[in-house]
Every structure is written in structure tokens, then in C-alpha cells.
Amino acid sequence: MNSTLPTSTFTSWPLKNQTVFLRADLNVPLINGTIASDFRLQALLPTLNILVTKGSKIILATHIGRPQAKDLALSTRILIPWFQEHGYSVTFASTLEQANILIKQVPSGTLVLLENLRFWPEEQSPSFEFASVLKHLADYYINDAFGVAHRTDTSVTVLAELYAPDHKSIGLLMQKELEALSYLKEQPSQPFLFLVGGGKIKDKLPLMQALLPKIATVALCPALVFTFLKALGKPVGRSLVDDTLIDQARQILQQAHKNNVSVLFPEDYLVTRQQKLEPPYEVISAENFDSTMTGISIGPKTVELYKQAITKAHTIFLTGACCITEQPISCTFFNDLLQAIAQASAYSVIGGGDSVSAVYKQGLEHTINFCSTGGGATLTYLSSQQLPALKSMLE
Numbered sequence: 001m002n003s004t005l006p007t008s009t010f011t012s013w014p015l016k017n018q019t020v021f022l023r024a025d026l027n028v029p030l031i032n033g034t035i036a037s038d039f040r041l042q043a044l045l046p047t048l049n050i051l052v053t054k055g056s057k058i059i060l061a062t063h064i065g066r067p068q069a070k071d072l073a074l075s076t077r078i079l080i081p082w083f084q085e086h087g088y089s090v091t092f093a094s095t096l097e098q099a100n101i102l103i104k105q106v107p108s109g110t111l112v113l114l115e116n117l118r119f120w121p122e123e124q125s126p127s128f129e130f131a132s133v134l135k136h137l138a139d140y141y142i143n144d145a146f147g148v149a150h151r152t153d154t155s156v157t158v159l160a161e162l163y164a165p166d167h168k169s170i171g172l173l174m175q176k177e178l179e180a181l182s183y184l185k186e187q188p189s190q191p192f193l194f195l196v197g198g199g200k201i202k203d204k205l206p207l208m209q210a211l212l213p214k215i216a217t218v219a220l221c222p223a224l225v226f227t228f229l230k231a232l233g234k235p236v237g238r239s240l241v242d243d244t245l246i247d248q249a250r251q252i253l254q255q256a257h258k259n260n261v262s263v264l265f266p267e268d269y270l271v272t273r274q275q276k277l278e279p280p281y282e283v284i285s286a287e288n289f290d291s292t293m294t295g296i297s298i299g300p301k302t303v304e305l306y307k308q309a310i311t312k313a314h315t316i317f318l319t320g321a322c323c324i325t326e327q328p329i330s331c332t333f334f335n336d337l338l339q340a341i342a343q344a345s346a347y348s349v350i351g352g353g354d355s356v357s358a359v360y361k362q363g364l365e366h367t368i369n370f371c372s373t374g375g376g377a378t379l380t381y382l383s384s385q386q387l388p389a390l391k392s393m394l395e
Contacts, residue, residue, distance in 0.1 A: 005178055006393040010047075010142050010169035015056035017108050021138035022051065022171070023155050025147035025373060026062035026079060029357065033078065037357045040147070041082055043373050047144045047171035048111075052088070055108035059099060059137050060090075061155055062145070063118040070119045079113060096133055103137060123154050131158035144171025146178075147373045149389035150380040160392040170393060173373065180349055180370040181381050184317055188214055189347060193313035195306065195337070197221025198320025198352060201242045203379050207319075208252050210383040212259050217313070219264040219306050221322035221334075222295045228253065229265070234286075237271070237293035264309060268299030270323075270333060277324055296330050297323040303336045310337075313346045319378065321354035335362060342367040351378040 010020075024044050029036040051058050065074040076092075083090040090111040093099035102112045117123045122130035131154050135141075141163040143149075148156055160168055170178075184192075192215045196204055201224050208218065220228055223240040230241050231249040256263050268285050271293040272278065283299040298306075310316060318341060323331035335358060341348050342364040350359055351372040359365055372378045381387055 004394075005182070006170045006390055008170050008172055008175040009166075010140070010171070011050060013054075013140060013169075015051065015054040015140070017055060017057065018140060019057045019059065019103050019138040020051055020140045020142060021059045021061065021134065021159070022047070023141075023143045023145045023159075024060060024062045024171075025145035026076070027064050027147060028079070029353070030064070030073075030078070033073065035078070035082060037360060038082060039356055039360055039371070040373055041079070043173050044144060044171075045086075047142065047173060048088075050172075051142075052109045052111075056140075057103055057106055057108060058111045059103055059114060060111045061114045061117055061134075063123070063148070063153075064116050065118075067116065067118050074116055074118075076113055076116045083111060083113070096137070099137055117153070117155055124151075125154075126152050126158050127154050128158055130154050131162055134159050135162045139167065141168040142171050143168075143389055143393060144173045145389070146174045146377055147375065148377065149174070149374065149387040150377040150385075152388045156389040157392040160389070161395050168393060170390075176370075177372060177374060177378075178381075181372065181378060183347070184211075184315065184349060185214075185382060185384070189314035191216035191313050192315040193217045193219065193309050193317075193346070195219045195221060195316070195318040195341075196320055197224050197322035198354065199223055199240065200320075200375075201227055201245055203376060204320065205245060205248050205252060206383045206385075207379045209255065211317075212252070212255055212261055215261055217262040217264060217309050218256065219309055221266065221320065222269065222297055223322070224320060225266060226295055235289040235291075236295065237289050237291055239289075239293075239295040262309075264305065266298045266302040267305055268301045269295045270297040270299055270330060271295050278327065279329060281330060296327075298333050298337070300333060300336075303333050303340070306337060307340045310340045310344050310346070313344065316341055316344065316346045316348040317351070317382075318349075318355060319351040321352065321358055325354045325357070331358065334358065338362060338364060338368075351375070 067074050094115045194215045226236040226239040228249045231246045323334040349370045356371045
């Protein structure tokens, strides 16, 4: 791994009865008040288990959602039963004052789960005062929240800077993320296939530009593909297009041509004529797109086309689910694509919350080499932009 990146050192710390502030990314998807996927919770356990085994007292801090004010539907209290069911001793602190009292009282190996950090407005407006209060809670600091490493939230930047180098460390998940993604950046085995779809096109175009010198093939998927199709003057019906990025999409295609990167477009699409993007869905060939249709996903011919590229690849990176996850029937062909990646011999990395959730729903997590917990953080890091959290760990 790049020597300028922080490494995980906490495993050598003398932590018996010491307090540790563990910043995690437990921003789990919620459906009707229940945890829809525990992927992020499971990913934290290697770090958490070492801290418990060492007999430390753990202040566990995270955010859930994007609350503009205190919203009990997004309280981290919802995580308590999960930790209890998995055998952890855990208590809840709704205020920082309460956390300060509890962490002194609880026995070693206990978690004190903080209320949603974003209930404090100072969390997202970097605050030295707020960071100082958080630091008062713990002797040591660990950042295992790769999913927010691209943010400047107080708990991932200012707080880290208040700890001495020998009292702060990244966690095992963060290190695993950096190692897996550094491989894609620095030494991918060729041919390297990049499959990209979903929304957030503005975030993904810089990633495409950064990866073009490293990849052999890029396979475009909905919804991102429709901006590229419009740049080429192709019909896209009512599909999602970012008109402000058409020139940039055209430039990327030109750059790909100069770099001898093969650009694959879908041969068919799953579409709907419904305004709310609901069923019924139908499969149409790419040339039969009419003005009443909205593209939802790829079709079976495209799955076969992209499978050929998957079979030839030695490295595969997929980001962005090309379906509507709330409509499982729309994800059939996307799931076929994931199955093909799981069966391939290539080194494979999947990024993005919806894509990773789809991997876990199909039980493919053990046949994909790495599932990244980061969405924006993954894109930022692979685009060779600085991650504020990493910078703070080195200062």
C-alpha cells in the first residue's frame, strides 16, 4: 500500500480499561424502522472484536441518514438490538454528558453507543469546540468509517487532529478498503474492465476520466449511459439525463478513443412507460427507444455482451446499480451481471450501497473479492482526490 497512507496500529496499543473513540460508518439502510442490510455493521466487527478482546471501553459513534434536526426515526438507538443479538454488551447515550458518565461506569469490553452524530449541527460544520468535547470522552481514537472519509465532518477530521500520532489509528476496515482500492489505482492486472451505472453522474464522470489510462474496457449502464447516448445524438426517451454534463461525456468518449479504451453500450434495455417508473416493464432493442419510454436497466442481450468482457477481464470494478432497487423485478438483469462477475476468475471489486446490497441479497459476497462500504469515498479515492479523513490521520 502507498507509504503516504495511514496504517492500522491500534492492535499493538495497551488498551486494558482504556477508552477508545471508534468512529464507524453504520449508516444502515432502514425500511419501516428496521435494518434492511447489516453489511456495514458486519464490516466493523474485525476492529470491534479486537477492542473488546483487549478489554477497552468503546465510545461507538456514527451517523444515520441526513437529518436536518433531531429526528427520532434516525436515532442510532435502532442499532442496539443488533449488537445485543450478536453478543455485545452495549448501552446507549442520548447526550454527550451521559456518554461521559457511562464510559466511566461500564466494565471493560462494553460499547457506549452515541446518539446520531448529525443530531449535533456542529458535526457537519467542522468545529474545534465540538471536537474538544468528543475528545474528552476517550484516550484513543480509531477511524474505521471509510464511507465518510471524503467528508469534513468534525468527528472524522478535527477530532482526529486533536490526538497524538501514537493515540490514533485507522481501523481494519479502513485499511482493507485502502488496500483493495489502491490495487485498482496502482497495479491492476490487465485487461481491466470498468462497469459503471446508476445515478450521481456528476460524481462518476471524474472517476471515469481518472481510470481511463488504467482500463481496457468501460461498460456503460443505466442511468449514466443515457447522458452519453444523448451526447451522441441517440434516442433516450424520458430517461434520466444530466444536460449539464453532455459536453463532458463527449470529451470522455473522445479521450477513451485516444487511449484505445473500448466503450461498450447496451444493445437492449428494460424500460417502462409509467411516470412513476413502476411496472409493467418491457425489453426493447437500443434502436427502438421512443419518446414515451424511460430506461430502467439493461436487457438480456446486453448481459450476454457484457459477460464476454467479464470473462476476458483480469480485473473488474463495478459501481452503481442499474435498476430500481425498490422494484426487485427491475433488477433481474443487473443481478445476472453480478452473478457473472462472481463466477469470473478476475479480481473483482463492487462499490456503492445499492450494488453491494444486491451482492449480499444474492449471497455472492464470498465470491466477490471485495465489496466497498464507500460510495462517494470510493469514487473520490479512485479519482486520485484527497480524502480529508486520511489527511487528518497523518497530521
